[in-house]
Amino acid sequence: MGNDDGxxxxxxxxxxxxxxFDxxxxxxDAPEIxxxxxxxxxxxLLIQMGRGSYVPTKCGGEDGGLAVDYFTFSSSIAQHLKSASxxxxxxxxxxxxxxxxxGKPLIVVVNEDLMDNHQSELAEELAERKHLLCARPQMLHQTISTMNLEFLIPYPPGDATPVAKLINKHLGFSND
Amino acid sequence: MTMVFTFAITLTVAAFTVIVTRIIYVVYKSSKPLSKLGPQSVSTLIVLGSGGHTAEMLNLVAVLQKDKFTPRIYIAASTDNMSLQKASALEASLVDERDDETMSKKALFMQIYRSREVGQSYLTSIGTTLIAIIHALWLMIKIRPQVILCNGPGTCVPLCLIAFFFKVVGIRWSSIFYVESIARVRRLSLSGLLLYKLRIADQFFVQWPQLQRKYRRTHFVGCLM
Incomplete structure (x- = not known):
């Protein structure tokens, strides 16, 4: 800990x-978080801010604080996800x-400004199954300060073969 | 004069009865497995939407028997470049295993006008919707798919309605499969609700058990993602 050699x-x-999602x-970007x-x-703290207009303050973290950086879009989101804790x-x-x-610990924050807010359905369901944590922007600080990531359950990968089998059956194709 | 009038009424009623009977028959027959489809292949229309929708659909396509579901015609909104790119990447990965000359025959990629962009005014929407419908009709006449796979983007509604119309009229019998997006846990999407209520989809799949309990004619299939 404390080393900043990457x-x-x-x-x-x-x-x-x-x-x-400003x-x-x-x-x-708030100090308490x-x-x-x-x-x-x-x-x-690395922030992909998309089309938002609120620009966070960059910080090198030399003073022992959290290093903060941001960008708008990137084609290597997957890489950032991989290297995140x-x-x-x-x-x-x-x-x-x-x-x-x-398999990364995940906090999903629901955007309450969206008109069609069906998005919260998925996050809340997966939170109920303990695959992730779900929060609202104003509750994020509380979620982070009380979170216990060890209780999260790994998400089993999905499987499309049940659908394919039912489609085959309907069309009269064999399922071998 | 009254004779003519009575005759006209009788004719209208008769025509109406025939059409309604035909629609009921089509809905009934759609809900049953196809009886006389042998081992041959079926032309398959795959409707892609943006982001999560496309990922789910391609997960399904990945596990289909490719020699049965061929040719595969992918369709996405003209404003959505990513979806067709991802689909062609999937198709390209299949080609590696076999000869690549047949790729163009097995997979086709098309774009469709959207009836309404996010934020567009309702007045101009009328014109663009009309154009979108004509375009969808034109594409469907060209493709006449035997199977349609869709999972929720708005563009699938006109395509499925046209396919159902083709079934009623007798132009082409297509089996319509709808997979509700994984993002829908408690309520169907508008597209899904329309196709479910109108009984347009032959089979309707949902990825969460609570949706299946709410909409009894759906099949619960677990998560695709």
Whole structure:
């Protein structure tokens, strides 16, 4: 701990996908959340801010604080997810399942400004099954300060073969 | 004069009865497995949507028997470039195993106009919807798929309605399979609800048990992702 030679990096990756989700970016940029992440041993905060207009403050972390960096879009989101120790994501199903497949601890933050808020359904269901944590932007600090990532259950990979079998059966194809 | 009038009424009623009977027959027959489809292949229309929808659909396509479901025609909204790219990447990975000359015959990629973009005004929507319907009709006349696979993007609704119309009229019998997106846990999407209520989909799959309990004619299949 305390070394900043790249090896002991402990990155929190925040992603909003292609959306605009200033409430989340603003939340993770708040001093109390950054302090809480630091207390929990994270060293870096990397924010993918998408189309949002709120720009977080960059910080090198030389003063012993959390190093903060951001970008708008990147073609290597997968790489960032892989190298992260904790992922904080918007509620899009693409981001959620990509993170779960990598086995990374995940906090999903639901965007309450979206008109059609069916997105919370998926996050809440997966939270109930303990595959991830689900929060609202204003509750994020509380979620982080009380979270216990050891209780999360790995998400079993999905399987499309039951659908394929039913389709085959309907069409009169054999299922071998 | 009254004779003509009575005759016209009788004719209208008769025509109406024939059409309604035909629709009921089509709905009934769609719900039953196909009886006389042998080992041959079926042309398959795969409707892609953005982001999560496409990933789910391609997971399904990946496990289908490719020699049975061929040719495969992928369709996505004209504003969505990513989906067709991902589909062609999947198709390219299949080709590696066999000869690559037949790729163009086995997989086709098409784009369709969307009736309404996010944020578009309702007034201009009328015009764009009309164009989208005509375009969908044109594509469906060209493709006349035997199987349609879709999982929720708005573009699948006109395509499925046209396919159902073709079934009623007798142009083409296509089996329509709808998989509700994994993002829908408690309620069906608007597209899903329409196709379910109108009984357009031959088989309707859901990925969460609570949805199946709510919509009894659906099949619970577990998570595709």
């Amino acid at each position: 090896q002991s990096k402990n990155v929190v990756f925040v992603t909003v996908g292609t959306t605009c 409430a989340l970016v603003r939340a993770v 950054k302090q809480e992440l630091l207390n929990r041993g994270y060293t870096d 904790l992922v904080i994501s918007h509620a899009g199903s693409g981001s959620i399942f990509e993170t779960l497949r990598l």
